[in-house]
Amino acid sequence: xDFNYSPxxxxxxDEVRAWxxxxxxxxxxxxxxxxxxxxxxxxxxxxxxxxxxxxxxxGISWPTKYGxxxxxxxxxxxxxxxxxxxxxxxxxxxxxxxLAATTLMHHGNEAQRERYLPKILAAEEIWCQGFxxxxxxxxxxxxxxxxxxxxxxxxxxxxxxxxxxAQYSQWCILLxxxxxxxxxxxxxxxxxxxxxxxxxxxxxxxxxxGENEFNETFFEDVRVPKENLVxxxxxxxxxxxxxxxxxxxxEDALARQIRFKQELDLLIAKAQDVKxxxxxxxxxxxxxxxxxxxxxxxxxxxxxxxxxxxxAIKGEKPGPESSLMKLYWxxxxxxxxDMAMEVLxxxxxxxxxxxxxxxxxRFPMSFMQSRAFTIYSGTSxxxxxxxxxxxLGLPK
Amino acid sequence: MNFDFNEEQYMFRDxxxxxxxxxxxxxxxxxxxxxxxxxxxxxxxxxxxxxxxxMVPEEQGGLGLGMVDFALIAEEFGAALVPLSVxxxxxxxxxxxxxxxxxxxxxxxxxxxxxxxxxxxxxxxNGGYDPADFAATIGGDGLLNGxxxxxxxxxxxxxxxxxxxxxxxxxxxxxxxxxxxxxxxxRETALDITGDYHSVSFDKVSVSDADRIGGAEAVDFxxxxxxxxxxxxxxxxxxxxxxxxxxYVKERSQFGQPIGKFQAIKHRCADMAVDVNTARSGAYYAAxxxxxxxxxxxxxxxxxxxxxxxxxxxxxxREAVQLHGGMGYTWEMALHFHYRRARHLEVLYGxxxxxxxxxxxxxxxxxxxx
Ligand SMILES: Cc1cc2nc3c(=O)[nH]c(=O)nc-3n(C[C@H](O)[C@H](O)[C@H](O)COP(=O)(O)OP(=O)(O)OC[C@H]3O[C@@H](n4cnc5c(N)ncnc54)[C@H](O)[C@@H]3O)c2cc1C
Numbered sequence: 001x002d003f004n005y006s007p008x009x010x011x012x013x014d015e016v017r018a019w020x021x022x023x024x025x026x027x028x029x030x031x032x033x034x035x036x037x038x039x040x041x042x043x044x045x046x047x048x049x050x051x052x053x054x055x056x057x058x059g060i061s062w063p064t065k066y067g068x069x070x071x072x073x074x075x076x077x078x079x080x081x082x083x084x085x086x087x088x089x090x091x092x093x094x095x096x097x098x099l100a101a102t103t104l105m106h107h108g109n110e111a112q113r114e115r116y117l118p119k120i121l122a123a124e125e126i127w128c129q130g131f132x133x134x135x136x137x138x139x140x141x142x143x144x145x146x147x148x149x150x151x152x153x154x155x156x157x158x159x160x161x162x163x164x165x166a167q168y169s170q171w172c173i174l175l176x177x178x179x180x181x182x183x184x185x186x187x188x189x190x191x192x193x194x195x196x197x198x199x200x201x202x203x204x205x206x207x208x209x210g211e212n213e214f215n216e217t218f219f220e221d222v223r224v225p226k227e228n229l230v231x232x233x234x235x236x237x238x239x240x241x242x243x244x245x246x247x248x249x250x251e252d253a254l255a256r257q258i259r260f261k262q263e264l265d266l267l268i269a270k271a272q273d274v275k276x277x278x279x280x281x282x283x284x285x286x287x288x289x290x291x292x293x294x295x296x297x298x299x300x301x302x303x304x305x306x307x308x309x310x311x312a313i314k315g316e317k318p319g320p321e322s323s324l325m326k327l328y329w330x331x332x333x334x335x336x337x338d339m340a341m342e343v344l345x346x347x348x349x350x351x352x353x354x355x356x357x358x359x360x361x362r363f364p365m366s367f368m369q370s371r372a373f374t375i376y377s378g379t380s381x382x383x384x385x386x387x388x389x390x391x392l393g394l395p396k
Numbered sequence: 397m398n399f400d401f402n403e404e405q406y407m408f409r410d411x412x413x414x415x416x417x418x419x420x421x422x423x424x425x426x427x428x429x430x431x432x433x434x435x436x437x438x439x440x441x442x443x444x445x446x447x448x449x450x451m452v453p454e455e456q457g458g459l460g461l462g463m464v465d466f467a468l469i470a471e472e473f474g475a476a477l478v479p480l481s482v483x484x485x486x487x488x489x490x491x492x493x494x495x496x497x498x499x500x501x502x503x504x505x506x507x508x509x510x511x512x513x514x515x516x517x518x519x520x521x522n523g524g525y526d527p528a529d530f531a532a533t534i535g536g537d538g539l540l541n542g543x544x545x546x547x548x549x550x551x552x553x554x555x556x557x558x559x560x561x562x563x564x565x566x567x568x569x570x571x572x573x574x575x576x577x578x579x580x581x582x583r584e585t586a587l588d589i590t591g592d593y594h595s596v597s598f599d600k601v602s603v604s605d606a607d608r609i610g611g612a613e614a615v616d617f618x619x620x621x622x623x624x625x626x627x628x629x630x631x632x633x634x635x636x637x638x639x640x641x642x643x644y645v646k647e648r649s650q651f652g653q654p655i656g657k658f659q660a661i662k663h664r665c666a667d668m669a670v671d672v673n674t675a676r677s678g679a680y681y682a683a684x685x686x687x688x689x690x691x692x693x694x695x696x697x698x699x700x701x702x703x704x705x706x707x708x709x710x711x712x713x714r715e716a717v718q719l720h721g722g723m724g725y726t727w728e729m730a731l732h733f734h735y736r737r738a739r740h741l742e743v744l745y746g747x748x749x750x751x752x753x754x755x756x757x758x759x760x761x762x763x764x765x766x
Contacts, residue, residue: 001398001399001400001401001402001464001680001683001684002397002398002684002688003397003399003681003684003685003688003689004397004688005397006397009397074397077397265763268759268760268763269763288752288753288756289749289752289753291756292703292752292753292755292756292759293703293752295700295755295756295759296678296700296703296704296752296755297704299678299700300674300677300678300700300704301674303399303674303677303678303680303681304673304674304677306397306399306677307399307400307677307680309399310398310399310400311400313398314400324669324670324673327666327667327670328670328673328674381663383666384662384663384666384667385659385662385663385666387665387666387669387670388656388662388663388665388666389662391666391669392642392665392666392669393642393646394642394645394646394656394657394661394662394665395646395653395654395656395657396657
C-alpha cells in the first residue's frame with residue numbers, strides 16, 4: 001500500500017498540467033467559460049475531446065494499438081485529477097469511451113476493435129446507448145425492440161428511450177431481441193448501429209433541469225449488417241452486464257468524484273464569501289458540520305475508487321461489486337447537492353443570468369441534475385437488489 | 397500509488413482471524429466469561445503469533461513492521477472484540493519506538509515478548525476530545541496530578557502512557573510504571589463489558605525527564621493512532637455484524653420463506669454493505685497515513701476515517717439488531733457485545749462532530765494553500 005506517486009507518475013502529472021495550461025483558453029474558469037447554450041456547449045465539448053486526442057491525452061490506459069497511450073489506470077486517475085484542477089470541460093463521448101469501447105475490448109472481435117476504438121478516442125465518432133425502452137427500464141431484460149435476420153443484415157424495429165446524446169451520436173450500442181421464444185435473458189443480442197441508417201428517428205425529451213440531453217429513439221426497418229453483432233447471437237444480456245459493470249464502476253466514478261469535489265470546493269469558498277446576516281456562512285457550526293460530512297463522503301468516494309483500481313490492476317474483472325460504488329456515490333453526491341441549497345441563504349435560489357446569483361447558478365442547477373444520479377445506470381433499488389442477491393447471496 | 401495490501405498481509409490476517417475464531421469466540425462472553433480472565437488466556441496466544449512484536453523494531457526482538465501491516469489485524473481485533481488492553485499495548489509499541497526508542501529499549505523488548513502491558517491514559521471527566529482542554533498537569537515541583545477515565549486494563553498495566561501538561565504548560569506524553577507511588581486505578585462500570593475499564597488517579601506522582609516520551613507532536617500522533625485503530629476496529633465490527641445479519645436472514649423463515657427474500661430486508665443489507673465497504677476505504681487510508689503521511693494529511697485522513705467509521709458503525713450495528721427481531725434483543729444472541737463495543741469506540745476516540753471539524757479545517761487549509 002502506497003499513496004505516494006512514483007517519480008514517473010509525478011512527471012506525468014507535470015506534463016498533463018503544463019499541457020492543459022497551454023490548451024485551455026486564456027482566463028479559463030475565471031473570465032472564460034463554456035457556452036451557455038446547450039447545443040453550442042455540446043459542440044464545444046466535442047471540439048475539446050478532439051483537442052485532447054491530438055495532444056495524445058485520450059485513452060490514457062488503453063492499448064497503443066487502438067490509439068491509446070498504454071499507461072496505467074493510476075495515470076488515468078492523475079489525468080482526471082489534473083483536468084478537474086484546471087476545470088477543463090467534460091467530454092461528451094463518455095458512452096463511447098466508458099461503455100462501447102470497454103465492452104468491445106472484452107467481447108468484440110479484432111475487426112470491430114480496429115474499426116471502432118481509434119475513432120472513439122479521436123472523438124470522430126460519438127456514441128449513445130440504446131438499452132432502455134418505455135416498458136423495459138429496470139426490467140431491462142424484457143426489452144422488446146426486435147432484430148430479425150434478413151440476408152446479410154438484421155432488420156431492427158422498436159423504440160428506445162432516455163437515449164443520452166443520441167442527437168450528437170454517429171453510433172449506438174443497441175440491445176435488441178433476437179429470439180422471442182426463450183426466457184427473456186436468453187433472447188437478446190448486442191449490436192453496433194450506425195445512427196445515420198435510414199429509419200432512425202430521434203425525438204428530444206426535456207429534462208427537469210430544462211436541458212435536452214436525452215431522447216426517444218425510434219427504429220423502423222433499420223438494416224444493421226451482421227458484422228455489427230457483438231459476440232454470439234442471443235448472448236447480449238451477458239455482454240450488456242459488462243457494459244453496466246463499467247457504467248457503474250470505478251473509472252466512471254473517479255471522474256465524477258473529481259467534478260463533485262470541485263463543486264464542493266466551490267461551495268466551501270462561497271460559504272466564506274456569503275454572509276448570513278452578521279457572519280459568514282462558514283462560521284455557523286451547523287453548516288460546518290454539514291460541509292465536513294460531504295467532504296468525508298466525497299473523499300471516501302475517491303478512496304473506494306482507488307481501491308477498485310488496485311484490484312483491477314491486479315487483474316480482477318469488474319462484476320456486481322461495482323454496484324457498491326454506484327449506490328454509494330449517487331447518494332452522497334445527491335446529499336451534497338441538497339446540502340448546497342441549504343447553506344448559502346436566499347440567493348441560492350437564483351439561477352444563471354440573474355445579477356444576484358451565486359457561482360453562476362451552479363448549485364441550483366446541480367440540485368436539479370442530481371436527481372438523475374439515483375435513476376440512471378440502474379436505479380438505487382436495482383443496485384440494492386444486485387448487491388443483496390449477487391454480492392451477499394440473499395435468495396431471489 | 398497502490399491501495400491494496402500484499403499477499404503476506406492478507407495471509408497474516410487470515411491466520412489471526414482463524415485463531416480468534418477458534419480461541420476467542422463471542423460465545424465466551426455470552427456464557428458469562430470474565431473478560432479479565434479471557435484476556436489473560438488470549439494474551440499468551442497472541443504473543444505466540446508474534447502479534448505484540450509486530451511493530452517493535454528488530455533490534456528489540458520485534459518484526460519491525462508498521463501500521464499498514466497492523467491494519468488488517470486491527471480490523472480483525474474489532475470483529476472479534478479483542479480487549480482494548482491488547483490494542484493499547486500494540487499501539488504503544490509504535491509510539492515508544494517512534495519517540496523514545498533508546499530510553500524505552502528494554503520495555504520494547506519485553507513488550508515484543510508479550511511480557512509488558514501498556515495502557516493509554518488519555519481522556520478525562522469534562523475534558524472532551526481536544527487534548528488542549530485536558531487538566532492533568534505536572535507542577536513546578538515535578539509532581540503530576542490528574543485523573544483519567546476509561547483506561548483499559550489499568551489495574552495490571554506495567555506501563556501507563558499518559559497525556560499531561562508539563563511544568564512549562566506544554567502538552568506532553570509520559571510513560572510511567574503502573575506501580576509508581578500515587579497512581580491508583582479503580583474499576584469502572586462501563587457500557588462495554590467485553591473488557592475492563594478503570595479510572596486512574598495520579599496523586600502527586602513524581603515524574604522525571606526520563607519518563608517523557610515526547611511533546612505535543614507525540615501527543616497528536618498518539619491520539620491519531622488511537623483514532624485510526626478505533627476506525628479499523630469499527631470497520632471490523634461492521635463487517636462482522638453484516639455477515640451475522642446476512643447469515644441470519646438467509647436462515648430465518650417467516651410467511652413461508654426466508655426473510656432475506658423480502659426486498660425490505662435485502663435493501664437494508666445492501667446499504668449496510670455499502671457503508672462497511674466505504675468505512676474500510678477510509679480506515680485503510682488512515683492506517684497508511686499513520687505510517688507514511690506528513691502531519692497535516694495524517695490528521696485529515698484519520699479524522700475522515702473516524703467520522704465515517706462512527707456513522708457506519710451506528711447504522712450497521714443498529715440494523716443488525718433490527719434484522720434479528722426479538723432474538724436481536726436477547727442477551728443470548730450476543731449481538732449486544734458488538735453493539736456495546738461499537739459505541740465505546742465511537743464515543744471514545746473522537747465523536748463524529750469533533751472529527752468533522754478537524755476535516756473541515758484541514759480542507760480549508762489545503763484550499764487556502766492552493
Ligand atoms: C438522465 C438520464 C439519462 C439516461 N440515459 C440513458 C441512456 O443513455 N441509455 C439508456 O439506455 N438509458 C438511459 N437512461 C435510463 C435509465 O437507465 C432508466 O431510467 C432506469 O434504468 C430506470 O428505468 P425506468 O425509467 O423505466 O424506471 P422504472 O423501471 O419504471 O422504475 C420506477 C421505479 O420503480 C422502482 N423499481 C423498478 N423495479 C423494481 C424492483 N424490482 N424492485 C424495487 N423497485 C423497483 C425503480 O427503482 C424506480 O424507483 C437514462 C436515465 C436518466 C434519468
